[in-house]
Amino acid sequence: MEYYLDSILTTARMKFGITMLKPYQILVIQRILEQEDSAQVRHQLVILPTGTGKSVCFLIPATLCKGITVIVYPLLALMNDQMAKLRKAGISCVCIRGGQTKQQRDEIFARLETGTKIVVTTPESLMGTYVMKRLSGFTISLLVVDEAHVISQWGKGFRPSYLSLTDAVIRLRPHQILAFTATATDRTIRDIRSCLFFSRPLIVKGDIDRPNIIYRSYPTLSRTQAVVELARTCTRPAVVFCRTRGDTERLCIRLLMETHGIPVRFYHAGLTREEREALEKWFMDSADGILLSTSAFGMGVDKKDIRTVIHHRLPASYEEYLQESGRAGRDGNTSDAWVVVTSDDMAAESPYSPVLETFRLPRNGQAETCRRRSILKAMGQEKDECTGCDVCLGERKTGMTAQRQIMKLIHRWPFRFDDTVASFLLCGVKSTRLIHYEDIMNPLFGSVQGWNPKAFSRTLERLSSEASMFPVSSLRYLEPTGSGNGKLLYPSGKSLYNAIASLLRRIDNGYRWIVRKTDFLRRRGKSRGGKKVRKPD
Numbered sequence: 001m002e003y004y005l006d007s008i009l010t011t012a013r014m015k016f017g018i019t020m021l022k023p024y025q026i027l028v029i030q031r032i033l034e035q036e037d038s039a040q041v042r043h044q045l046v047i048l049p050t051g052t053g054k055s056v057c058f059l060i061p062a063t064l065c066k067g068i069t070v071i072v073y074p075l076l077a078l079m080n081d082q083m084a085k086l087r088k089a090g091i092s093c094v095c096i097r098g099g100q101t102k103q104q105r106d107e108i109f110a111r112l113e114t115g116t117k118i119v120v121t122t123p124e125s126l127m128g129t130y131v132m133k134r135l136s137g138f139t140i141s142l143l144v145v146d147e148a149h150v151i152s153q154w155g156k157g158f159r160p161s162y163l164s165l166t167d168a169v170i171r172l173r174p175h176q177i178l179a180f181t182a183t184a185t186d187r188t189i190r191d192i193r194s195c196l197f198f199s200r201p202l203i204v205k206g207d208i209d210r211p212n213i214i215y216r217s218y219p220t221l222s223r224t225q226a227v228v229e230l231a232r233t234c235t236r237p238a239v240v241f242c243r244t245r246g247d248t249e250r251l252c253i254r255l256l257m258e259t260h261g262i263p264v265r266f267y268h269a270g271l272t273r274e275e276r277e278a279l280e281k282w283f284m285d286s287a288d289g290i291l292l293s294t295s296a297f298g299m300g301v302d303k304k305d306i307r308t309v310i311h312h313r314l315p316a317s318y319e320e321y322l323q324e325s326g327r328a329g330r331d332g333n334t335s336d337a338w339v340v341v342t343s344d345d346m347a348a349e350s351p352y353s354p355v356l357e358t359f360r361l362p363r364n365g366q367a368e369t370c371r372r373r374s375i376l377k378a379m380g381q382e383k384d385e386c387t388g389c390d391v392c393l394g395e396r397k398t399g400m401t402a403q404r405q406i407m408k409l410i411h412r413w414p415f416r417f418d419d420t421v422a423s424f425l426l427c428g429v430k431s432t433r434l435i436h437y438e439d440i441m442n443p444l445f446g447s448v449q450g451w452n453p454k455a456f457s458r459t460l461e462r463l464s465s466e467a468s469m470f471p472v473s474s475l476r477y478l479e480p481t482g483s484g485n486g487k488l489l490y491p492s493g494k495s496l497y498n499a500i501a502s503l504l505r506r507i508d509n510g511y512r513w514i515v516r517k518t519d520f521l522r523r524r525g526k527s528r529g530g531k532k533v534r535k536p537d
């Protein structure tokens with residue numbers, strides 16, 4: 001035991017410049033080295049949060065074990081990153097990836113015959129017939145699968161090669177198999193086990209909490225606007241996670257238009273390899289950039305100083321959320337993880353992501369709970385104290401930007417504005433339409449800051465026709481007959497005939513009268529709605 005500890009610490013210091021190893025790192029490494037000559041091996045499944053030095057746990061043993069170590073990564077970017085790290089440490093390694101010629105592959109195997117001990121690859125390249133045939137001729141000490149949660153996440157979908165890693169285990173006969181992941185639910189652990197391990201592995205589970213990340217919710221009327229506002233104010237470098245490639249591109253254009261001087265780029269799997277590598281390099285070196293990305297980016301980057309992660313839309317599971325938000329603050333300094341939630345997300349009938357449960361505004365009368373505890377609970381971990389979330393810090397953003405102003409405007413001046421004029425007024429645009437009616441003197445003129453009037457007008461329109469949970473949903477628009485200018489705003493909940501009707505509804509024999517009267521008023525209301533009503537009061 002002593003012997004191992006010594007050589008572990010020396011290797012860590014001499015090769016990787018690490019003077020202190022954490023207890024769980026030593027535990028995992030020691031176990032690997034102890035089992036090196038043992039006939040009875042217990043493979044390991046290591047669950048440690050991002051940014052806690054997972055890779056050292058297999059790179060140190062890789063240099064100390066006698067045979068070859070094969071490390072499987074899901075993304076090219078991760079491979080490049082690891083290769084650079086190894087090269088810097090002066091450790092010889094080879095990379096087997098797509099697009100290599102037979103001659104290049106032969107050179108790689110020649111290097112393996114002459115002392116190189118580390119192979120970095122993807123499951124697709126590893127499962128190639130020629131590669132498999134040549135590799136199975138070597139003694140494989142360790143088969144390492146990094147980011148192993150993708151076996152469960154992508155294996156059944158677009159990366160079927162992940163499931164065929166079972167064949168790699170059979171054919172390469174590695175002495176030890178190690179799976180590393182940052183987060184894993186019971187289902188993921190089951191999937192990893194059935195794919196890689198034929199016997200019960202040892203499970204090393206670290207604390208998955210990232211104490212330096214502060215989880216925050218950003219309720220908003222418009223997702224895009226929220227990202228613009230956050231981009232202006234957040235500490236950078238920042239990553240914005242979007243669901244679709246189109247979203248990253250659209251948002252990028254919007255940010256370039258509205259945030260002057262902030263470098264912004266987008267990244268997704270639809271770009272060419274060269275484009276992606278250039279973007280990764282740009283972001284790695286960037287001190288104040290913003291990168292809009294799909295989940296394709298997340299794992300590829302070992303950028304330590306990302307200060308803010310923003311979720312434009314939430315991923316489909318808590319695991320993915322932790323992976324993505326965990327890109328922030330890998331240097332251990334305080335970082336923010338924002339989640340943008342809209343009024344539509346808050347509707348009970350649209351829980352498209354389970355993670356929303358943690359970040360949505362509370363339903364009527366419910367107290368809001370700590371976001372950290374809620375996330376950890378979903379991952380099966382209990383936590384007594386929170387090291388920072390907007391709820392515990394009392395920094396919760398309760399109202400949605402501009403919401404109160406919209407409500408005030410509609411309630412005080414119903415029928416007066418269509419959404420274009422309302423947006424001009426609230427955003428403070430000195431349009432002739434406002435000057436003409438002296439609305440420029442309105443106390444709400446310019447009361448909404450930071451919005452683009454066009455976007456605001458679109459948001460107003462969307463809110464009244466679609467958003468089911470926003471208070472405007474109780475307000476209806478009237479379609480003007482004839483050649484009116486767009487739609488008129490009016491609060492149906494407040495209208496006089498509703499109040500009278502609700503009173504009379506209590507009188508049994510008044511029922512028919514109400515029906516008749518309501519019909520009459522509705523007809524009258526419709527014909528009146530077509531005209532411009534300037535002063536309803």
Ligand SMILES: [Zn+2]
Pocket residue numbers: 370371372373386387388389390391392393
């Ligand atoms: Zn908290």
